[in-house]
Amino acid sequence: MTITLWAATVLVCLLMYVVLDGYDLGVGVATLFERDPAHRRHMLESVAVGWDGNETWLVLLGVALWAGFPLAFGTILPHAYLPVTVVLFSLVVRGVSVEMASQAPPAPRWTTAFGVASLLASFGQGFALGTLTSAVHLQGDDVYTGSAFGAFSWFCVLSGLTVTAAYTALGYAHTKHKATGRLCMSAARRGAVATAIAGALLILVLVTVDTTAAPLNLDSPGRTAAFVGLLLFAAGGGATALVTFPWKRRSGTADALPLGGLVVATVSVFLALGVARYPVLVPPGLTVDSAAGPHSTMVFILVGIGLNMPLALAYNVFAHRAFAGKFATGPTGARP
Numbered sequence: 001m002t003i004t005l006w007a008a009t010v011l012v013c014l015l016m017y018v019v020l021d022g023y024d025l026g027v028g029v030a031t032l033f034e035r036d037p038a039h040r041r042h043m044l045e046s047v048a049v050g051w052d053g054n055e056t057w058l059v060l061l062g063v064a065l066w067a068g069f070p071l072a073f074g075t076i077l078p079h080a081y082l083p084v085t086v087v088l089f090s091l092v093v094r095g096v097s098v099e100m101a102s103q104a105p106p107a108p109r110w111t112t113a114f115g116v117a118s119l120l121a122s123f124g125q126g127f128a129l130g131t132l133t134s135a136v137h138l139q140g141d142d143v144y145t146g147s148a149f150g151a152f153s154w155f156c157v158l159s160g161l162t163v164t165a166a167y168t169a170l171g172y173a174h175t176k177h178k179a180t181g182r183l184c185m186s187a188a189r190r191g192a193v194a195t196a197i198a199g200a201l202l203i204l205v206l207v208t209v210d211t212t213a214a215p216l217n218l219d220s221p222g223r224t225a226a227f228v229g230l231l232l233f234a235a236g237g238g239a240t241a242l243v244t245f246p247w248k249r250r251s252g253t254a255d256a257l258p259l260g261g262l263v264v265a266t267v268s269v270f271l272a273l274g275v276a277r278y279p280v281l282v283p284p285g286l287t288v289d290s291a292a293g294p295h296s297t298m299v300f301i302l303v304g305i306g307l308n309m310p311l312a313l314a315y316n317v318f319a320h321r322a323f324a325g326k327f328a329t330g331p332t333g334a335r336p
Helices: 002-031 037-048 051-068 070-079 081-103 108-131 154-178 181-211 221-244 252-277 295-322
Strands: 280-282
Touching: 002 037, 002 051, 002 108, 002 154, 002 252, 002 295, 037 081, 037 108, 037 154, 037 181, 051 070, 051 081, 051 295, 070 081, 070 280, 081 108, 108 154, 154 181, 154 252, 181 221, 181 252, 221 252
Parallel strands: none
Antiparallel strands: none
16 A cells, blocks of 8 residues: 555646646746747746746655666666766756846757757656666666666657656647747647647657557556557647647636646556556566565655645746746737
8 A cells, every 4th residue: 555655746747847847847948949039038038937836846856766666766867877867957046047048048059958958858857768678687676777878769769858848838729828929830830840849759659659668558448548648638638739739819817728638647647657657667676566675764864855745836836927928028018
């Protein structure tokens, strides 16, 4: 029961981070494709109010993985040291650039640094996720003996591109939800393209994942039904985003539909992959049960994580409510 609760805790932290910091990173990537300096600044400011709270979930995810599944933490990290290092360094640069660009406008170089760091962090996260499909080399039951580059493969690159495209689509959806005028319209056009690219890459991932060391485990009717059902939810969310991105109708609800559709799609895809991978964490044999820490440690740390999760969630809700609504991005702030 305790192991299941910890696995659920890790999954909740992962999903919260992917959804919240996903759109956040996607906005950063999208600034690299925006020529208008004023629009780039509006996009940066739209995430400057809550990026730190979004990344809190990454800290909780790391603590939950370290305390609940120390063997997995100690194995996955050396398995993916290089991409994880790139991610952490990029997140640091990104945080500094957001603050510097906000405090000393127009700061075009800091805005560019924000975009480049967001791109590297997005690709690095997808690449690190892809390393989990490579077989891990252990001496005994718990000593990693593989190379720092041993987990790298073409699938890691494909995974990195998929996550980057998905985050970019979320970023454009957030921008359409928050912006007005030309920025809102360009976000709608580019968001539809990013969604289509992310969907195509995801299909390629699902088709080719069985060629890796971590094929999908669909050996029972119940598991297969859950996997297919979640993918149908994901397809519905993606289709909703594709249809509603180009909508000319302007209202808070209409502009929020692409973001809602992509959130449903993202959560559904992660749950589907979780269903098809459980209980394996890293192939060939590192499972949730074999990687679990001592029961007493899990219970003790669960109290700390359990107390901090509502606080992080409350901060996210407060930040989004305090800065709810659109910000004027046209010459007069008027809608098109």
